Amino acid sequence: MEAVLTEELDEEEQLVRRHRKEKKELQAKIQSMKNAVPKNDKKRRKQLTEDVAKLEAEMEQKHKEELEQLKLTSKESKIDSVAVNISNLVLENQPFRISKAQKRRDKKAALEKEREERIAEAEIENLTGARHVESEKLAQILATRQLEIKQIPSDGHCMYRAIEDQLKEQDCSLTVAALRCQTADYMQSHVEDFLPFLTNANTGDMYTSEEFRKYCDDIINTAAWGGQLELRALSHILRTPIEIIQADSPPLVVGEEYPKNPLILVYMRHAYGLGEHYNSVKRVSESHAQQVTVWEPRRSCCGHLEQISTT
Structure with missing residues (x-):
């Protein structure tokens, strides 16, 4: 504001100086005009007087208008300056407006941070949680038999994939799809x-024929989890015993009547967030026979919790 006032004073002073100079120049011009007219020439003297008055009046009017224009400009400048200051003050007092795109980015970042925190908490909890305890127990049980877990993807087909993996050791190449079809057909x-072993979760009643048919269709056409009933069917289909190793119970064997080496699966109740899971097993090499494999949770590249082995 002080800068504006100083600028206005400078402009007014310059204008007054210019007016003073122009008046001096006009007086010099008038004197020159008077000297050019003889004193005894009354007619030209009268005309000279009228011309001088006109020149002085014109200069007076010109200086008056310039002064008024300067004052008007100065006033407008003050108003503009006050308006700008008020505008700046209003803007300063207004809260910063965040764009919709920035809001979306902030929300995404907040959700990602929350997700990372949940994963970190889950990993810490797993160090003393049911998953870790179960993994340690299974590792001990398998080590006494010189076995270790062979990881199977948790995709709904884990039981069938574990059976498929075990069959490969016996040079049998049945696929998951084939195993599912044969299981449904046998049932x-x-x-x-x-x-008699299937009941409606809502009513508690035994499955109707239609519900049982749909149950078998789901075995073929979906990633429906397999359980003890499907294992029983597979043991009859393959005419092979199937042994399920568990952390807190003795091994369960279905198809004991068949005189073959059993297919061995590991049942994990707390393996993943979804709960139950089946893995396959493999023999431990001689150089590692004395080591115990413990399965620890970690975060995979896509953010899910998976398990890795440590010895």
Whole structure:
């Protein structure tokens, strides 16, 4: 504001100086005009007087208008300056407005941070949680038999994939799809052996024929989890015993009546966030036979918790 006032004073002073100079120049011009007219020439003297008055009036009017214009400009400048100051003050007092795009970015960052925190908490909890305890117990059980876990993806097909993996050791190349189809066919052909063990979760009633048919269709056409009923069917199909090693219970064997080396699966109740999971097993090499494998949780590249082995 002080700078504006100083600038206005400078402009007014310059204008007054210019006016003073122009008046001096006009007086010099008038004197020259008077000297050019003889004193005894009354007619030209009269005309000279009128011309001088006109010149002085014109200069007076010109100086008056310039002074008024300067004052008007100065006033407008003051108003503009006050308006700018008020505008700046208002803007300073207004809260910063965040764009929608920035809001979306902030929300995404907050969700990602929350997700990372949940994963970190889960990993810490797993060090003393049920998953870690279960993994240690299974590692000890398997070590006594010179076995270790062979990881199977947790995709709904884990039981069938574990069976598929075990069959490869016996030079049998049945695929997951084939195992699912044969399981459903066998169960439909032996309804009386399986239907009594299936109940409706909402009513508690035994499955109807239609519900049982849909159950078998889901075995073929979806990633429906397999359980003890499907293992029983597979043991009959393959005419091979299937042993399921568990952390807190003795091994469960289905198909004991068949005189073959069993297929061995590991049942993990707390393996993943979804809960139950089946893995396969493999023999421990001689150089590692004395080492115990403990399965620890870690975060995979896509952010999910998976397990890695440590010895």
